[in-house]
Amino acid sequence: MKLATYRNDNRDGRLMVVSRDLSRAIEAGERVPTLQYALDNWGRASPILEELYAALNRGDAAGSVAFDAERCASPLPRAYQWADGSAYLNHVELVRRARGADVPQSFYTDPLMYQGGSDAFLGPRDAIALRDPAWGLDFEGEVAVVTDDVPLGATVEICAGAIRLLMLVNDVSLRGLIPGELAKGFGFFQSKPASSFSPVAVTPDELGAAWSAGKVHLPLLVEYNGAFFGNPDAGVEMQFSFPELVAHVARTRELCAGSIIGSGTVSNKDRHRGSCCLAEVRMIETIEEGAPRTPFMKAGDRVRIEMKDASGNSIFGAIDQMVVAHD
């Protein structure tokens, strides 16, 4: 099943069911007005949505319209939780190597995760407002899951069963603010402005065999200013599966339905697969050439993040965002 949120007068928008090929969409209607409502009431809501989805794919859903990703907010325009892991350790290894530090052994067994702001996400086609180019604006291409309720202390198996949806993420980062914030000891805050998510969220079964062992075994496609930037496989070298990341959260607290848990920047050791953020390219340049060459984003720069199935069809629609200056 594929779901999206069209903007309307409400802060949480209007839930849309989208056809598998992303060509058609239909309002879920008053019985399931928003995606958060669907997640709050998944047992009752999902059969209603599945029925609409089946009709849409058969081509006989009365009242369907052409799907327009430009009308989309993020599937959850605001959420009660956005927690982002850093599960691709190649990325962490590059960060550390670029500054001459080793990766602590514990990083291979204990996930890194930070709590992100979730009150006002950008939409998948929204401009990214930049107040100061010196802040070092960067994109980060990631995959994320949306959970149902998860009890305190839930096992990895229970967490696996609580994953309701998958999305792509652009975890917007202000690299210039990170060193100062991390030095303060409390983690990221101003350095992580609003993230954006793919136009469409999908249930795990939509990925078929590509959803296996709690990972998505498909390349994440990143284009920067219209050119290839990276296509690392999201199923390769992901040190912690999504169920393991969710269990990391649940170790000391329950999760409410609609919690979004991210993978961290997708990254493969194979350099031919490119990168999913500018910082990684700059780290490779630093390691190989002594200093970074690639600048961070400025007004007019554009990033596109997408994932396609084995037949080349877009699964989630594309995040496609341009930077604009903000006074």
Added chain:
Amino acid sequence: MKLATYRNDNRDGRLMVVSRDLSRAIEAGERVPTLQYALDNWGRASPILEELYAALNRGDAAGSVAFDAERCASPLPRAYQWADGSAYLNHVELVRRARGADVPQSFYTDPLMYQGGSDAFLGPRDAIALRDPAWGLDFEGEVAVVTDDVPLGATVEICAGAIRLLMLVNDVSLRGLIPGELAKGFGFFQSKPASSFSPVAVTPDELGAAWSAGKVHLPLLVEYNGAFFGNPDAGVEMQFSFPELVAHVARTRELCAGSIIGSGTVSNKDRHRGSCCLAEVRMIETIEEGAPRTPFMKAGDRVRIEMKDASGNSIFGAIDQMVVAHD
């Protein structure tokens, strides 16, 4: 105006208007079903609520009932944002001194703040579930504000005008997990399980002259296992006002209505005022005696956090929580 949320079958409960003396309450009704709804639509909702509040205080609100704090969830049972500052630098100075470190000069001009989990708060009288006593469970008594929408880059003056409500907080912390998490560099995560908030949230005007320059000039009363533990003045030695803390958030992103911004553990230099968390007492013991004596919380321990006006009347009702073991 004073507002509370009674638990019901909905995740966000039912909004109640509470009389100034906390004796009576009345359902806000279908026009304003929840506190988040009120905050999402403050301009339209607050006159409706103010009218009910006036009637309740006059004693002629038909359908009012005795107010029962035991029925309360936190005013926002879940929220889109909970970001907590650390504005009482005496607390930070003690933390640092206990481990022989200085406070960086920048801490006096640049607020410390972390992003907390906000998807599932505890209620003001809920038990605190503890899976492992070795995690070092602690309470932290704080004050927090709830904001309206705040635009990106908002000035301190704009932020001051966007503060809609005040509450008390118990920012539950797992001290034993903090050193390991901070060493990983991404800030608090597992070490900050669900917080709880006072039964009642109040508009700033309820504080009269005690709400001044964006600070609450009243003692925060903390009892631990039935005995005095602290009564530091929340208006003294607060390095950053609430509007300044909100502006810190808004520097790189907008805030959505219903964002909760906390003060950090209230702390005065005057040792006679006691403390608002166990860790601070342990730090003083470490500084004065070489090692901490006071243990962290275990099953059966109880904390009470309250604030009274100049006449001795409770303003927000009391947070009163006991620890229970969780398998």
